[in-house]
Amino acid sequence: MKDQLTEAFVSTKAIFRDGGLVIDAPAGARNAALSNRFYFYLMMPAIIVLAAITLYPFFWLIYMSLHTVDLGLADDTWNNLKNWTRLGRDRKFQEGWWLLLKYSSLCMFFEVTLGVMIALILNRSRYEKILVTIFLMPMMMAPVIAGLVWYYMYNSTFGWYHWLMQSLGILGDKSILGSSSTAMIGIVMVDIWQWTPLIILIVLAGLKRVPRDQLEANMVDGAGDIRNFFQVTLPNLYPFLLIAILLRFMDNFRFIDAILVLTGGGPANSTKILPTYLFDVSFSFFKLGRGAAIALTLLAVTIVLGMILVRVFERPSSTRSNSGGT
Amino acid sequence: MFRPPVKPHYKTISRRKFLQLGGGVATALGAGSVAVGLNSMIVSRPVYAASSEDAKWRQFEGSKLVFMSENTPPSFAIRDNLKEFYDLTGIEVEILTDDLPIVQQKIGIDLRGGQADFQLNYIQDKPIGSPFADFYEDLTKYAQDDTLPQDPDGFEEGAWFENFLRACGEYYEPGRIVAFPYDCAVACTFYRQDLFEQLSPDFEAEYGYRMEFTNDTTWKQVQDFASFFTMLRKDGRTDIPYGYGQHHGTFAWTTHLDIQRMLFSHGSWTEFDIDDKLGSKTPGPTRWGDEQSILMMEKYKALADVSHPDNLANGTLQLNTAYAAGDIAMQVQYHEFAASVEDPSNSRAADGKTAYAPCPKGEQSWVVGDGGVVNGTNCGIGGIGINSAAEEKLKRAAYLFANWSVSKSTQLKVLKELGGTPTRPSVLTEPDVIEARARPSSMPNALTFDAVYDYGIKDPHFVLGPKIPEANEYYNILLTEVQRCVSGDTEPEEACNELKIQIDDLHEV
Structure with missing residues (x-):
């Protein structure tokens, strides 16, 4: 039956006759082709809307990156790739990349580590539901509000957190945001506070899917909790961790809300990660062409890093499936 | 326990019907929100030069305007008194307020879009006026139009405090006025007079002169005062943490x-060789990196070293909060903050503890070459201007609001109600205001008027620029390098040279 169907589809021929498309095919295949076309027409409105809101801005972004599109009354002018060549000597652009990688790595490391640890603890707790609700609270807050809350807590004149850290001897007279050597820690802490719950939530969902039989079989083989975690739980968590890391990774690459409120990229540019600099260039200096070039580099690197991440996480699962087949 | 009724009174609804209804509601909501959104509206009737004043004010009755402004006291007070304007003109005005950086961004996008959603703009001289000046209407044509009502005090330069009209209204092109002075924030020195009087004998024993603020107090003396407070704190001889x-x-x-205050005080140093009040679209090479700028950077860093340790995190508002909380003994601050400092419910520096003086003067021995010294005083003069992309009738209606909002009567009301900052000298001639300039004052901002209006804003102390289209990027470059230097990451000379390279590159010099 399957072979017959395949043959019918393969024998379908589309020919042009009198300027029109005529399908010369067996009845079953012709119906299938018509059906496909029908579905395509149904999808057309959605495709057009998607193209309008994604492809058009994307090509417009490319156009802007090749032109001088400043906030002026003059028309956009071709500038011989000046927006791109300038990036090579733009120190803030280069520092922005370095700071973004540093910021993302720190956030990711602590959020994933803490998220997995807390999820493991919660998974075994009888108060799981209430604790998860409490842990999720920071995530419910708009990033700008989270930034404002922490801005006040960090303030050296009236901030509770500053007072606590100072009382414990961890901080000196300067607030955590007042020094270029500690400001990055300050903004990373806010990110960890707000987004570790997302990792907890996703990992908890993953933990519910870990097959008990595998765990029990491993325990019969003499595995303890730690060995069980690394040999059974963690491999089963990979797809979930991939989703969590990808989400946070994408978020960090476009994250500016709380940073703008907390430090504005300072002091001395120590927290001016690339998206913050991009915001400055586009909406404070109104150099839209330069901003477009920066945005495109950000987009390209995000896509490449995203693909690498997917590859890295796909490897263990394929290994598993191979070993399972033998 | 819960059973569905056998013969329900309600009707079931099909999925198709539900989707139809949902779609209808969403469309109606969307259309409604667009209709009642920021859309302005214009209604007009003909008016002639010979028409009555009332007819001129009411010629756009039934219209609607949108004003995008900074969240300053005048805007709040004017918003509270919009009924007065409505009664006078029949025009409805929506005032949107936000922090200055946000206002700058929103205005920039609106101007760039060319839609004129905000017909009236708050034009803070440099962050908004300098980059966007070309997008605003020349108000002189309306000020000379006899079919529009005009203010009895007029709009010429003499109707405002010295330098104000040029500061916020004139950019790059002499005679083209794009904004009327709406409010102002002028720098002056706030200091704890109680502490200065109490500690002056100790200071004099140490430094050989009295610790007091006069018009001749120099930046070098401020450095001494700050160092003295730091020393007292280390010795545990004062409750106030920093100077x-x-x-x-x-x-x-x-x-x-x-x-800029410190730089201008010494030899009237400015960043570019341009007309400071008019500005330039092609400012040429910067003076950063010269001997004077390097010396000033050294002095600025030295002052930072004996200042509040959280300097780099403290913006203007946070610094004032630190002063009001009793964490510092003096600050150079904008005179609009006097109202909050004098509020005993929020400030430890209230109840006559604070006194006001002009900004510190330059120290002659710190001047490279043969320049003089002045009390470098700068400001933010907020103007009100009209988006030139708006329809002509809308612009004329907007002019009525601009006219009313900067009138003497409105400014006086704002000063009395919320602690405004007048831009017309005629406000200061009112008996209530004259009385309020001395303690006890019913208008705390008036306590600063001697230092600000009678001294600081006058030439040769007044410094404005640089008015350049790239002002915002220039500030950003400056902030980075100054903060790097203050943090100890770079040396003053290195910072100034780096500034020179980046700023000249910005202007393609």
């Missing part, structure tokens, strides 16, 4: 204004 605080924070312009 002085600088302005930095998240808004780059703040840092620029802070270092």
Whole structure:
């Protein structure tokens, strides 16, 4: 039956006759082709809307990156790739990349580590539901509000957190945001506070899917909790961790809300990660062409890093499936 | 326990019907929100030069305007008194307020879009006026139009405090006025007079002169005062933690204004060789990197070293909070903050503890070459201007609001109600205001008027620029390098040379 169907589809021929498309095919295949076309027409409105809101801005972004599109009354002018060549000597652009990688790595490391640890603890707790609700609270807050809350807590004149850290001897007279050597820690802490719950939530969902039989079989083989975690739980968590890391990774690459409120990229540019600099260039200096070039580099690197991440996480699962087949 | 009724009174609804209804509601909501959104509206009737004043004011009755402004006291007070304008003109005005950086961004996008959603703009001289001046209507044509009502005090330069009209209204092209002075924030020194009087004998024993603020107090003396307070704190001889605080924070312009005062005080140093009040679209090479700028950077860093340790996190508002909380003994601050400092429910520096003086003067021995010294005083003069992309009738209606909002009567009301900052000298001639300039004052901002209006804003102390289209990027470059230097990451000379390279590159010099 399957072979017959395949043959019918393969024998379908589309020919042009009198300027029109005529399908010369067996009845079953012709119906299938018509059906496909029908579905395509149904999808057309959605495709057009998607193209309008994604492809058009994307090509417009490319156009802007090749032109001088400043906030002026003059028309956009071709500038011989000046927006791109300038990036090579733009120190803030280069520092922005370095700071973004540093910021993302720190956030990711602590959020994933803490998220997995807390999820493991919660998974075994009888108060799981209430604790998860409490842990999720920071995530419910708009990033700008989270930034404002922490801005006040960090303030050296009236901030509770500053007072606590100072009382414990961890901080000196300067607030955590007042020094270029500690400001990055300050903004990373806010990110960890707000987004570790997302990792907890996703990992908890993953933990519910870990097959008990595998765990029990491993325990019969003499595995303890730690060995069980690394040999059974963690491999089963990979797809979930991939989703969590990808989400946070994408978020960090476009994250500016709380940073703008907390430090504005300072002091001395120590927290001016690339998206913050991009915001400055586009909406404070109104150099839209330069901003477009920066945005495109950000987009390209995000896509490449995203693909690498997917590859890295796909490897263990394929290994598993191979070993399972033998 | 819960059973569905056998013969329900309600009707079931099909999925198709539900989707139809949902779609209808969403469409109606969308259309409604667009209709009642920021859309302005214009209604007009013909008026002639010979028409009555009332007819001229009411010629756009039934219209609607949108004003995008900074969240300053005048805007709040004017918003509270919009009924008065409505009764006078029949025009409805929506005032949107936000922090200055946000206002700058929103206005920039609106101007760039060319839609004129905000027909009236708050034009803060440099962050908004300098980059966007070309997008605003020349108000002189309306000020000379006899079919529009005109203010009895007029709009010429003499109707405003010295330098104000040029500061916020004139950019790059002499005679083209794009904004009327709406409010102002002028720098002066706030200091704890109680502490200065109490500690002056100890200071004199140490430094050989009295610790007091006069018009001749120099930046070098401020450095001494700050060092003295730091020493007292180390010895546990005072409750006040620090002597002085600088302005930095998240808004780059703040840092620029802070270092500009010190720079201008010494030889009237400015960044470019251009007309400081008119500005230039092609400013040419910067003076950063010359001997005077390097010396000033050294002095600025030295002052930072004996100032509040959280300098780099403290913007203008946070610095004032630190002063009001009793954390610092003196600050150079904008005179609009006097109202909050004098509020005993929020300030430890209230109840006559604070006194006001002009900004510190330059120290002659710090001047490279043969320049003089002045009390470098800068400001933010907020103007009100009209988006030139708006329809002509809308612009004329907007002019009525601009006219009313900067009138003497409105400014007086704002000063009395919320602690405004007048831009017309005629406001200061009112008996209530004259009385309020001395303690006890019913208008705390008036306590600063001697230092600000009678001294600081006058030439040769007044410094404004640089008015350049790239002002915001310039401030950003400056903030980075100054903060790097203050943090100890770079040496003053290195910072100034780096500034020279980046700023000249910005202007393609």
